[in-house]
Amino acid sequence: MTLRIGRIDYLNIWHVFHLLEGVCPEGPEFGYVPGHPSRLNAALASGDLDISPSSSFEYLLHAEKYELLPGASICAHAEVQSVLFLSPAPLAELPAWLERNPGPVCLTGASATSAALLKVLWSQKWGLPAPRWQEVEPGAGLATGRPFLEIGNIALRHFVHPPQGWHIVDLATEWAAWTGLPFVFAVWIVRRGLSGTAREQLGRLQAHIAAITADLEGHFEALSRLPDLPDWLTSPALLRYWRAMNYDLGPREQAGLALFGECCTRQGLLPGMPGLRWFS
Template identity: 35%
Template sequence: MTRRETPAPVRLGRIGYLNVLPIYHPLETRAVDNDFVVESGPPAKLNTIMEAGGLDLSACSSIEYARRPERYLLVPDLAIGSCGPVQSVLLLSRVPLDRASKILVSAQTHTSAALLRLMLATRFGLRPDFETGDIRSRLAAGEPPQAFLAIGDEALRLRRLPDYPYALDLGSEWNAWTGLPFIFGVWIVRREAAAQLGPRMDRAVRTLLAAKAHGAASLPDYALLGEAQGILDAPSLRSYFRGLVYDLGPEEQEGLCAFYAKLAEAGAIPAAPRLEFYQLRDVVAA
């Protein structure tokens, strides 16, 4: 009799930023039991790995779904965004924004860079030049850019640089423009992995949603964890977490669809995709 092989664990992508701590900390501490193999990195890296088939289920830039909707399904009711100030996606400038002729953009972002280009051109009629690079190395080398887009923990750390008094919070500006939440990141399942893994993918998605529920009940604790990492003090981090959206309900979906429609109008994607969700089975096999 041949010995039964243990199935390979589901490969899960984790954005390496503080804002997803409420989702992943319950998994990492086993407060929510799981057997994920986790790959961590900035959104742009996870987009690339997911596209190449190196992950089964991952947090990704929301624009990654729009670029390849035929490859992915959205995890239901799980996202990362804001309905107002996001505090961690910021355009910072040494000069008034309408005078900024060149903007340095972090290579870690796809969605935020697309949103910034769209917003500056469509909302403000501005078309500065863009360059991609590492913001902190430029600052450390004494070569500060005229303006830069920072995301994630880097934005939280750099948001009050005295040499950059002009700031645009992209979450706040989107809400003022559309009246809707902005969804920076979504969780997606590769369609191929869903077909191959079957009930194991069901368990993986349910586990991820259980981690979200656990994290939502413990948000004040994550402010203390972030403070211990030296990012910001706990009161500032409590304000930060309160401003984040982790749901992908009707209003968040409307905001996501509005972003896709505007991208399509601007020619940044061929067409606005339909939102297609992973369908959980009523019964999960043991």
């Protein structure tokens, strides 16, 4: 059988999949399904994927359906560069700007985790009045002229080449300054109820993921010069981005994930913080 693996279409994990496909190539045993986090969330929930790095919020919301791959995540201990809130006014002046310019605050539809994080920071850290939230297509935020959340490669491009007149807030930096903990944007989610054959294949995949993420630094220079990377991103900028990311799910990352779950519960986004169930 073919183990169906979700593949996030973002540079924050492109290099991991590039190396992973070298040892677990597309074929009878392993199949890769690309998509942004929200699309992969839906595919996991419908049973169309067996495992995927996907939104941590998806796990927290539907933990009864899933297991977590131990030790694996996509997280940031300080800046993340690719989960950004862009505002036409500084945060301190944003309530007045919204009063003068009535309308929504826009959320990309690509990530449930990042949308929940913005809502938590908005209320619990920044103490801003509740806005009207509106979901927009990924990449559409800038054209609205409204404050907006963007993620992924589009957000990274805004970070590297800031649009004139916009104030950029890195949400991972805000979380770390507020809590002192890493923020876990994605976890490797395993669909429960896999067959024995699929679980054996997944065990081998897990070992390769662990080996690759433990030795990423040794591959950075060569990977950053590959021709299929975007032309708007220099090699030094890409290396800075990759070095901002972390792929562990150890005690500090688990503490950050648990705190996020508690904050989402206070915000009314979750019914409660679930336990963490591990694939073994």
